[in-house]
Amino acid sequence: METSKPAKAVKNAVKTASGKIADALTPDVPGAPGSAPPSVEEPTTPHDPLPPKPAQGAPQTGTPTGAETGVPATAKGQQGAYLTTANGARLRDTDHSLKAGPRGPVLLQDHHLREKITHFDHERIPERVVHARGAGAHGVFTAYGTAEAVTRAGFLKKGRETDVFVRFSTVLGSRGSADTVRDTRGFATKFYTDEGTFDLVGNNMPVFFIQDAIKFPDIIHAGKPHPDREIPQAQSAHDTFWDFVSLHTEAQHHTIWNMSDRGIPRSYRTMEGFGVHTFRLVNEAGETVLAKFHWKPKLGVHSLTWEEAQLLGGMDPDFHRRDLYDAIEAGAYPEWELGIQVFPDTPEETFAGVDLLDPTKIVPEELAEVQPIGRLVLNRTPTNFFAETEQVAFHLGHLPQGIDVTNDPLLQGRLFSYVDTQLTRLGGPNFTQIPINRPHAAVNDMLRDGFHQHAVHAGVAPYRPNSLDGGNPFPAGDAEHAFVDVPVTVAQAPKVRANPASFDDHYSQVRLFWSSMSPVEKDHIIRAYTFELGKCYHQAIKERQLQCLANIDPVLCEQVATGLGLPAPQPTEPLADVTPSPALSQVGREWPSDGRMVGIVVDPDGDLDGVDEVRRAVFAAGMVPLLIAPHAGVVGGMPVQRTFATGRSVEFDAVLLAGAPAPAPDAVPARDATAGTPATVDPRVLLLVEESWRHAKAVGAWGAGVTVLEQAGVAGTPGVVTAGSGPEALAAVQQLMAAHRVWERFPATVA
Ligand code: HEM
Numbered sequence: 001m002e003t004s005k006p007a008k009a010v011k012n013a014v015k016t017a018s019g020k021i022a023d024a025l026t027p028d029v030p031g032a033p034g035s036a037p038p039s040v041e042e043p044t045t046p047h048d049p050l051p052p053k054p055a056q057g058a059p060q061t062g063t064p065t066g067a068e069t070g071v072p073a074t075a076k077g078q079q080g081a082y083l084t085t086a087n088g089a090r091l092r093d094t095d096h097s098l099k100a101g102p103r104g105p106v107l108l109q110d111h112h113l114r115e116k117i118t119h120f121d122h123e124r125i126p127e128r129v130v131h132a133r134g135a136g137a138h139g140v141f142t143a144y145g146t147a148e149a150v151t152r153a154g155f156l157k158k159g160r161e162t163d164v165f166v167r168f169s170t171v172l173g174s175r176g177s178a179d180t181v182r183d184t185r186g187f188a189t190k191f192y193t194d195e196g197t198f199d200l201v202g203n204n205m206p207v208f209f210i211q212d213a214i215k216f217p218d219i220i221h222a223g224k225p226h227p228d229r230e231i232p233q234a235q236s237a238h239d240t241f242w243d244f245v246s247l248h249t250e251a252q253h254h255t256i257w258n259m260s261d262r263g264i265p266r267s268y269r270t271m272e273g274f275g276v277h278t279f280r281l282v283n284e285a286g287e288t289v290l291a292k293f294h295w296k297p298k299l300g301v302h303s304l305t306w307e308e309a310q311l312l313g314g315m316d317p318d319f320h321r322r323d324l325y326d327a328i329e330a331g332a333y334p335e336w337e338l339g340i341q342v343f344p345d346t347p348e349e350t351f352a353g354v355d356l357l358d359p360t361k362i363v364p365e366e367l368a369e370v371q372p373i374g375r376l377v378l379n380r381t382p383t384n385f386f387a388e389t390e391q392v393a394f395h396l397g398h399l400p401q402g403i404d405v406t407n408d409p410l411l412q413g414r415l416f417s418y419v420d421t422q423l424t425r426l427g428g429p430n431f432t433q434i435p436i437n438r439p440h441a442a443v444n445d446m447l448r449d450g451f452h453q454h455a456v457h458a459g460v461a462p463y464r465p466n467s468l469d470g471g472n473p474f475p476a477g478d479a480e481h482a483f484v485d486v487p488v489t490v491a492q493a494p495k496v497r498a499n500p501a502s503f504d505d506h507y508s509q510v511r512l513f514w515s516s517m518s519p520v521e522k523d524h525i526i527r528a529y530t531f532e533l534g535k536c537y538h539q540a541i542k543e544r545q546l547q548c549l550a551n552i553d554p555v556l557c558e559q560v561a562t563g564l565g566l567p568a569p570q571p572t573e574p575l576a577d578v579t580p581s582p583a584l585s586q587v588g589r590e591w592p593s594d595g596r597m598v599g600i601v602v603d604p605d606g607d608l609d610g611v612d613e614v615r616r617a618v619f620a621a622g623m624v625p626l627l628i629a630p631h632a633g634v635v636g637g638m639p640v641q642r643t644f645a646t647g648r649s650v651e652f653d654a655v656l657l658a659g660a661p662a663p664a665p666d667a668v669p670a671r672d673a674t675a676g677t678p679a680t681v682d683p684r685v686l687l688l689v690e691e692s693w694r695h696a697k698a699v700g701a702w703g704a705g706v707t708v709l710e711q712a713g714v715a716g717t718p719g720v721v722t723a724g725s726g727p728e729a730l731a732a733v734q735q736l737m738a739a740h741r742v743w744e745r746f747p748a749t750v751a
Pocket of ligand 1 (some may be wrong): 057073127128129130131134167168169185186187188201202203207208212213214216275276277359392394395412413414417422426
């Protein structure tokens with residue numbers, strides 16, 4: 001994979017001869033709202049709306065039926081310089097309602113007042129019943145051509161570029177919940193192919209809680225807040241969740257993924273994605289294979305620590321959303337490779353003993369390699385969050401020719417559920433006409449009328465066969481890339497409410513996952529189960545889940561039982577003999593550090609030339625530097641992004657210490673617990689270093705910064721480097737960041 005484009009900020013930083021940015025107060029890190037710096041005075045000279053920010057994209061502006069309008073995709077919704085009504089009448093005043101004299105009463109005839117308030121009253125739509133909290137971005141998918149032998153899908157032909165929109169999400173929380181909670185993450189991708197839209201509606205975990213869609217309301221009711229008090233929000237650490245998963249034990253595999261570090265990703269950019277179900281691919285010759293889709297992040301799979309996730313829930317509940325948008329704005333475009341595991345399409349629909357229709361099972365990558373078929377780059381943020389991210393509607397039935405569904409009973413139920421919920425959420429049957437949902441293929445669908453109809457359909461015969469519209473629309477064939485319903489043989493069988501016997505194995509792959517973890521990952525899993533079950537009130541539920549853990553692994557069970565103060569039960573099922581799958585572990589490989597956040601602690605009386613030099617070096621390395629100083633504003637001509645009061649270690653992937661700043665005037669312990677006891681170095685800087693150390697992050701120092709390491713008591717420990725200059729310290733830190741964390745700083749309690 002190629003490296004991402006240099007950060008936009010690098011260009012800003014290098015274009016001034018002085019070596020300092022021109023306007024020190026112009027933000028040169030991503031995230032500043034608006035596309036132009038605001039004036040202090042209210043602007044009064046009429047002019048057209050400002051352009052969007054350079055990093056912002058928008059849906060194509062084709063018509064609801066796919067005709068090109070020629071309007072640029074970044075055109076704004078609003079036009080002209082003047083305030084108008086929704087019908088375009090220019091207005092003189094929007095600050096006062098029309099009254100009978102200055103002291104009222106307000107007149108009912110004030111159309112502008114009523115229109116403004118009425119529209120406001122209806123601004124909210126129902127949030128998604130699940131995956132309500134999410135963030136989306138635009139991008140492009142480029143096919144390698146390596147899937148051409150197995151699928152006729154045009155967008156997978158070599159070199160084809162397809163526009164995409166991706167929405168990442170949590171599952172359980174409400175729309176306003178925190179990003180960093182322990183949960184599964186949605187990873188839904190809309191490919192606007194010229195053969196119709198393809199929605200790959202996946203998660204960051206390859207298995208699901210249930211095998212049959214009829215259980216979806218049950219697992220979600222169990223995971224959502226308790227119906228009587230509506231707590232806890234966005235969490236599985238409560239009785240109803242554990243009540244369900246310990247009784248409905250097919251959920252145990254997905255549950256251990258949630259309890260692992262995968263449940264608290266560092267960033268959307270560092271998540272794998274999975275289509276979960278097995279799909280059927282069909283090629284030009286009509287031959288079929290079964291396949292599973294995988295997204296592999298360029299930056300590797302990387303997670304938060306539990307303490308970081310908890311701190312971020314308060315410090316920055318929008319952490320993942322901000323990270324996604326800041327990375328795109330900085331030019332560090334998030335990237336994934338799409339890959340497929342391919343299996344022969346046999347009547348049994350199994351591979352290496354794994355039932356491919358069971359969504360609680362994986363096929364280890366060591367048994368079926370993930371073959372890369374294309375690259376996804378997210379390169380534009382939404383122009384309008386509501387219009388794009390809230391209104392996007394995914395559906396598993398959105399398939400182009402060459403990709404078809406299988407009989408996975410979870411997948412089959414999903415085919416019904418999404419459009420059904422969207423009818424309510426998006427207010428009627430015409431939501432495919434909302435700009436973000438419009439296909440980039442020509443549409444001639446005979447669907448008519450309904451709420452919010454945007455297309456002005458011509459003709460008189462929206463039916464087939466017809467002669468009054470000249471027979472249009474006509475059925476397509478192979479030559480016109482028509483969708484292929486693969487003629488799979490359906491076995492003659494009695495009508496039953498039952499699962500295949502292979503679905504009864506609920507533990508062997510949970511044990512496979514556990515056995516594939518490194519000691520530190522196992523340690524995190526133990527602590528996650530102990531925390532979650534420790535938050536349950538009922539001992540019976542804890543005991544029941546401990547029984548499930550005993551059927552996974554005795555060490556796991558014993559350690560969690562110890563934490564809960566309960567006896568560890570014996571297994572009730574034989575422990576499966578499994579071969580670990582190293583691909584499941586996040587530890588042990590090295591990854592690029594593009595777009596990672598480097599905090600630089602600055603002493604205004606210290607080595608500011610050195611700070612400037614290292615700041616440029618961070619930009620040049622494709623990462624984002626954030627200066628942390630005693631006060632806001634400017635230090636040495638450089639903009640300060642965080643103060644000792646507003647910054648916290650959890651925002652940074654690594655920390656560089658350019659000095660040993662003395663306690664700032666606002667380091668007042670009586671007012672702020674983080675201000676600590678005054679020392680020669682500001683106590684919040686010491687806290688920053690201690691936390692970074694505890695979270696196994698790389699820390700580097702040079703010059704007076706070395707004093708901070710000594711005062712924090714971390715000098716000379718693994719992953720804490722000192723150097724003769726800032727760039728040297730950065731180089732050493734960047735090398736450490738390749739492994740994501742300094743793993744040896746986590747003491748593991750299990751082998
Ligand atoms: C493999 C299992 C599943 C995966 C990977 C999955 C994934 C997702 C994702 C990523 C979203 C968010 C889409 C967005 O960003 O707008 C979503 C939403 C949703 N899912 Fe699932 N889901 C699964 C199973 C199910 C099942 C079994 C049902 C119901 C039978 C279901 C019903 C829903 C509903 C109703 C929504 C909200 C859709 C909307 O309001 O637009 N899901 N799911």
